[in-house]
Amino acid sequence: MNPGHQPAAVQTPMAPRLDLYAPIHKALRAWMFDTVVAVGRVDGSDEPALVRALAQTEALLQISLSHIAHENDFLHPLLDGDMPGSAREADVAHQGHLRHVARMRQQVQRVRLQQGAARFAELGTLYRELGLFVADNLTHMHWEETMHNEALWARHSDAELAAVHDALVQSIPPQEMAEVLRHMLPALSPLERHGMLTEMRAQMPAGAFDGVLQLAHEVLDVHAWAELLRVLQVQPSLPHAH
Ligand SMILES: [Fe+2]
Structure with a gap:
């Protein structure tokens, strides 16, 4: 104990800045990890399991595109407008990812066209390619979450970033949005999930938000679902008795 020591003044933590990358990247990480595991689990002899794993792979590749x-349409012009060339590294990475996705789509077809031992070998190639794709994306997403966010936060208010976010989200077709939410809702922390859904409720027509809640019910575990209902102060609607 040092009686003369004064405790440091408690600093009020700065409110976190609006992070445009964090939620979608959490969804993508979970989606990628799940898909690698799913492809690793099949050997090609269980046809329905293989069909599911390949469909999941193709859905992941499509959402990656x-x-x-x-990002290219909404975030890179903003970054390049602030400082020309600041999105170049990510642009180059995106071009590499597009080529990688094209290769993996062909690999999915090779798996489908083969049988038996040859199919298992093609599955092994797909599994390794997916792993490399995930590795590239982990490095790339970290770059965006640090370097891009730093650049965006230095030059834009949260209100400006929120406007970009809203324009981006409005450009997404409903079916893609539902698929993203399916992976995003269970991947977020409760704090993030509750904040996002509270905001969505304020912005969406009631009927559309009911659809989001229905989706949340399908993908969240019992505890997370109960906590969400408590925070949103929503009464769970019980199935109608017949
Ligand atoms: Fe990116």
């Missing part, structure tokens, strides 16, 4: 397009 959409995600790249959204």
